[in-house]
Structures are given as structure tokens and as C-alpha cells.
Amino acid sequence: MISMVDTFSHIFKVFLDLVYEDLVLYAVEYAGKLGAKYAEARYHRNSSTDIVSRNGAIIGAGYSIVEGIAVRVIVNGSLGFASTNKLTREGVKEVVEKAVTQARAHSKLMKKPIEFADARLGRAKYSVVEVKKFDSISLDEKIRMYQELWAKVSKATSEAKVQVLFTSHSEMLEQKIIANSDGAYVESRIPRLRITYNMLVFHPQKGTIQRVHIYGASGGLEWLEKWNLGEELVKEAQTYERILLTAKEPPKDEVDVVVGSEVVGLIVHESCGHPSEADRILGREAAQAGMSFIKPGMIGERIGNEHATVIDDPTIPGSYGYYLYDDEGVPARPRYLYREGIIYEHLHNRWTAKIYGTESNAAARAMNYRSEPIIRMSTTYFKPGDYSFEELIEDVKKGVYIKSYMEWNIDDVRWSQRYVGLEAYLIENGEIKGFVRNPVLEVTTRAFYSKIDAVGKELRFYAATCGKGEPAQGVPVWLGGPDLRLKGIKLGVIPT
């Protein structure tokens, strides 16, 4: 049995080499000598093995390694960052000098010096252990899995046709050594599995339905059983066929809306997680992903009713964005961003913590060695309540249940947002009554968190890649929540 990761482990050293530890420590020490008030170095290696298929045929296999050292310094109150994949003393020396020189040169434009808050920093090594290692299933078997998946999905429908099933299977490994001049030293090793797919279901008279979706988690191939793609994708194809053939327009009057956990997860990520990033609030992302409706001084203000509690927690085992120490070496913990309807805590790194007069809560993450650590979410979820799904719908006279989505967006202060249902149902007198097509939930953040009147008890998580920063960084996250119910919502439709 051979797997690609197994093969490459011989070539590229799965275990971190002492050489890199030396280079990381050298970078921190050398930056100090050059006058940096703060210095941080990170050896960061991301590898990925990918198998890409279309309609059961393997288009190709891919392997990538992104590996190098990143250096960040504060000089005269100015922040410098530089990185290289030349993993030699000379290579590292050059980028340390570059980071220090450029930070110093730009310090004359600084109105307020950049400083970091004091923090309890980690000295630790940790590793996520795969229950089923990537090499426990041979490459042949993995390929067969996608052939069989197509065999099942292509036969799932009768009147409509599954025209395209594109899949991308990625086995990833992220390894880091982080050290800084304040004493942090953290080594980590996190394997992840991700499957992305695009399904296009076509009916000659009724048009098409499309679903692009990601499964992702930290760990190994044990997730394949949990995700059970063979069964799930057949069900999806059949559902989309029925939507094409039978779905009706959503009701135009005000109705109750049961928002499915997948959509809830996205909503809390967009309208609670992002606006709670303190760097956004302070304007550091103003020209890119924008700012926040939350302004400095708004901690303690009400944003929703007592049901609205949203937590971001990097430490959930198996989560796609799992970590125990952030990239500044700060130990991770759950953060209550909204608590019972109140804006309660922001996501901080050591820079924003200093400005807020608080401690970092370990939100600094970098995508790879080419990226500076910036404030990111990990697993953001809505706190579950105590309703079963049946209880959520039983006293709805007229309503819509939106289970999944495709199109969505939110404005750049995270206030006005739109989610277009993909799998969505009409509810009448407490019962599910067939499909509705493309219902549009378009609400403000305050309206969403204030209109919740019942919260389900089953917490589910969904994977996503969250984008932010310049150059843009995509990092793995989970989003989650239970199903919940909104009272009195006017849904829209998409123009035809």
C-alpha cells in the first residue's frame, strides 16, 4: 500500500528538523540585534495531496508544498514582515534585514506606534492525531471511491440528469515552529481532510440547480465514514431533481422562517464573527474586507434578544480551524462574541489587545509562511437551545424552512446580508409541504438576532475557507449552530 503523503514523507521530512528550529531562533535573535523591539519567526510548512475527479474520471493528481520562514518585527513603532523559502542562514538573514529596514523606513509615517499587549505565552508542542492515517487507504481505493460515488449519483435521478459531479479530495498537513522575542516557542502539527464538490443537476425544460459545498475537518480518513458522501450526494441529487420539478415561489407575506443549521453557521460567521474582529473595528482591513458596524466602546450594547449567543472556539477537537496556540504564541480559549444578545467580547491579537487595554484571546493566524498573522475566526457557532426540529415547526402556521444555500453576501460593515435558499420547504400548519424555490432572506444583523424566538438543540458544524487580509489569506474554519426560528420575516425572490 502506498499513499502520496507516505511517499513524500520520505522526501520532505514529516518530522520537523532541528535545522528549522535553529533558523527560527536565529531570526528572532538577529532581528533583536538589528534593533527590533519585538521579533517573531515562524517556520511554516503546508503540504497537500489532491485527487481531482469529474464524473468519476480522475482528471489528475496534485501535490504541493508551501514551506518557508516568516519574520515579523516592530522597529520604532512600525511593523515589518518578510518571508522566504530559502531555508538557509543567508536566506533568513536577508529577510530579517529587509523586515527591519523597511519597518524602520516607514516608521516616519507612523502617527501612533504599534505595540503589543503583554501575554502569557506558550512553550509547547502539540499534534492532532489521525484516527485513520492518510496512508491507511491506498490510492487505488481512494480513486475507486470516487468512481463508485459517480456510479451511484449518476443513477440517482430519473427525470433530471446529474450533468456534472466535480470532486476534489485533499489530504493536508500543516506544521509550524513559532518563536518570538517575548519567550513563546510552539511547535504544532495539524493534518486535515477536505472534500469539495460541485454538483449540477439539469432538466431540459426546468433548467439547472447547482450546489458547491465543502466537507473539512482536522484529523484523518476517519471523517470519510462520518461524511458518508455516497449516501448524502445521492439524497442531494434526488432532492434537487424534486426541486426542479415541483418547487413553487416562496410566500410573499410575512412568515416564520426556520433557518437550517448550515445557514445559521454562515450567518454567525458573517454577522457576528467578522464584525467582532478587533482589527476590522480599528480600520486595519478598511480597504479590503471593510470595517465593522461595531465601533470601539460598543462592548455591552444589545444586538439581539436573549437567545443570541455566539461563541468562537479554536479548541474543539476535530474542527477544521483547530489550534491550541495562535501564531503569536498565545494559548487559545473559547470566546463569547455575543452573549444573550449583548456584544460581549471581540477577537483580539496582541496589537488590538494593547489598544483595548485587554489581553489577546489568541485569534492571530497566518495561512502560510508568506502570510502575516492577522485576526481570524476558528469555529464560530450559535449556542444551541432546547427545541427539537419538530417542535420548531409544529406551531408555525405559514413559514419556510431554509436548509441550505448557494448565493449569499454581506456588506462591508457586516450589517445588511442576503442568503438565497437552495433546499427550502414550505411549512403549513406545522407540517412540511413541498419545496419552495430560491427564497431570499435579506435582513440586517440586528433584525436577525432580534427575531429569533426558538432555538434547536442539535448543534452541527460545516467547513469553509474564510478569506481576509492583503495578500488575501484563506484559512480553514468551521461554522455552526442548530436550526432556529425567526418570527415575522418577509422573504424575497430572485428575478427571473
Add this chain to the structure above:
Amino acid sequence: MKEELLTLASKLVEKALGEGFSEAAVKITSSRRTMVKIANSEPSVVQYWNTLNVGLYLVKDKKMLIVELEPSNIEELDKSIRELIGIADKIMESPFYAPLPKPDKKPEPIPGLVDDNIIKVLDNPVELAEAVIETAHRERIDFTAGAIDLAYTEKALATSKNVELYEDSTRIQAYLRAFAGEDGSGQWALGSRKLDRKKLEEMASIAARYAVDSRGRVDIEPGVYDIILSPMVFGNLLDLVGRMSSAFSMFMGMSMFVKNKPGDKVASEKLTLIDDARNPELPGSTSFDDEGIPTYSKPIIENGVLRTILHNSKTAAKVGAKTTGNAGWITPMPWNLIVKPGTHSLEELIGEVKKGILVTNNWYTRLQNYVEGLFSTITRDALFLIENGKITKPINKLRIADSLSRLLNNIEALGRETYDIQWWEVRIPTRLPYVLIRQIHTSKHTI
């Protein structure tokens, strides 16, 4: 480093063939890049990268492997190729396989891809940062944010079909967003191979002026409006259209052109969209693609008619077409997009509108369905109501929520002045004017 990179690329091709691969292509990219990120009218971070990236395309018995490496030392590469042959044995023949092409001719180099002025400021772009901040503050704004991103890149390509090519280039990508008062904001961007301080200052001025002019916004009801899109917004939507013109997007069900073939009318006759691969001023320009095929300029849409689906040799072989010099080993992509300008000034475009909206910026465009082209995007920054041919007031955010097909077909008029745009939301460098589009749906939160 020209000779070193070419030698390394060729050596790796030989190595791959020696180890038992039947075909190989190696693309090596070496780059130095500096970026100043600006926030609150000061640098938030200065970033520098020095990277060497090696891409390998390897084939054995029609089985395709794509490998991206950033080798910490060159010896590792030799070893990795030896090991890769074992993997190739395990995978299946790809339905997308076609032999690497043997180019008929050598590409003609594009003069002027390197601007020494960019190389000079790579080490210290502080003056540029200072200049754009200062220019923006000539208007009565409160603060500004943005980025100035400079790079010098060398690219070497060798393939088993006797291709050995090298090209070096510089580029600048910059954008600035300005904020004024309670609600005023404006943003503009620039992408170029050349450093032109005047253009950078113009970018800062436009952003600042829009910020000042958009203070005191009022709500309007969403509905169907005539809309004028700035090059920032039109560029964002054409970025999608450009990607959808790739044959690979069509195979994958990620294109509104799935149902079309060249010759079909897909847009208003006013629209001509060109993949201008050899434009020396736009940052996507290159004289050869990843298969070594010389690039050339071609219309994707000409006077509203779909003319070209972008191909590499693999996608072309699959449908019996010819490569268009847009490889990507797997995915063909446009290099630069250019929209043929019209005859109107911006004022004249506004003058054509009885009741409508001028949209200067947007972000977060997402699709409900790529094949149907159903999308929405949320406006940001300055947005103005137009009544009876005049801008009457700044207004609050709306969404454009419609289909790409209607958007392209309802184009009524184009501006005569073009802008070179590239930023977060316009990844493919694009040269284009303002555009007037009739009767487009907008939407807004209901509560």
C-alpha cells in the same frame, strides 16, 4: 538569474524524462515583492517576499500529475521527481490528457515588461505610500486605507517539446479607500506594469473625491433601475465573465456559457471584451503560456457575439478546437481583459438616465447558479441617485441582484475614457470604461 532558472528548468525536464515520465513541463517563478498596507492614513505593515516556486507537470501513460513546490534546496527536486513516478503508476489515465504541444514558432518577446522605476522602489516604497496618503488628504477626508504592491518576477519554462523560454516583468497593484464624515467613502484601484506617479495620485484623488461627494446618504427603495457601473464594479463582474469563458469552467459546470457556442449572441452589440495577452501595460501580459504557446490578443465577446472560448491544448483537444494560448496546465484563463471603449463622457452617460443609480464600488459577488448566471453583489462606497440626467444625491447601499446574461444584454452605452483596474475584487487585470446598463434589479434588506 535568467540562465540559472532556464538551466534548472531544463535539467528538471531531463530528469523527469530520465526517470520514466513520457512528458514534462517545468515552470519556475522567482520573485521579489514588497507591499505597504495602509490603514488610518499610516502604514499598518510593510511586507516583503523573496520566493522561488517550481511547478511540475508530469505525464506517464496519459496520467497527469501537477506538483507545486517551494524547494528549500534544489537537490530535493531531483529526489522528488524520482519518487513521483511511483505515484503516476497508481493513478488513472486522465480524460483531459492531450500531448504537450510543440509550438510552431517562438514567441515574440513583448518589449517594455520591466520598468526599472519599480525595481528601484521595491526596496523602499515609503515615498509612494506617503504620496498617495498625502494626495487623498488634499480633499476633506478623515482617513484613508489601501495597499501598494510592487513586484519583479522572473519566469522560466521548459518542456519536453523543446520549449525553453524566459520572461521577466514588473508590476504595481495599488488601491486606496478614503473615508469622510459619518458615511462618505470612495475607493479606486490601479494595476500596471509601469510606475506612473501621476496615475497613483489620480487613484488617490478619485477615491477621496467620491468619499467627500457621498456624505449625507439617503435611503431609496430597491427596484428596477438603469445603472451606471464604474470600472471597479464592471471589472468585478467581467472578471467572472472572463473566467467563465475558459473551456475548463464550461466542462466543470461553472460557466454561463455552458449552453453557448462561438457565434451565439450573448451580450449587447455594444460590448466587445478582449483577452489582450500582449498588452505591455497591463500586469497579466505574457508572450507565452504555460505550454510554451505564443499568446495573442483575441476577442472573447465581439459586438455582443461570443467569439472565443479560451483553451489550452488539453481542453482544445477535447472539443476538436485549437489552443488559444491561455494555458494553465489544467485551466485556461484570460491574461488581461480589455473592454472596447464607447464614445460617452461620464457626464453624457449620466445624461442618458432618467432614473437610475451610479455605482462606484462593490464587493462580495456570489452566484446562486453559475450556469444560469444568477448573482448578487453588494455595493460599497459612493452610490448616487440619478434623476433626469443629473446626479441628485448620495444614497445608501443596495444590492445588484440579477442575471449576468441580462446585465450583458442590457448594456446601452460605454464611456470613452478607460481605467486600468486590479484589486481584491478584480483579480484579472482589466482596462475598461464606465458603462450604462438599462433595467437592472436591485434589492435590499427587508427588515
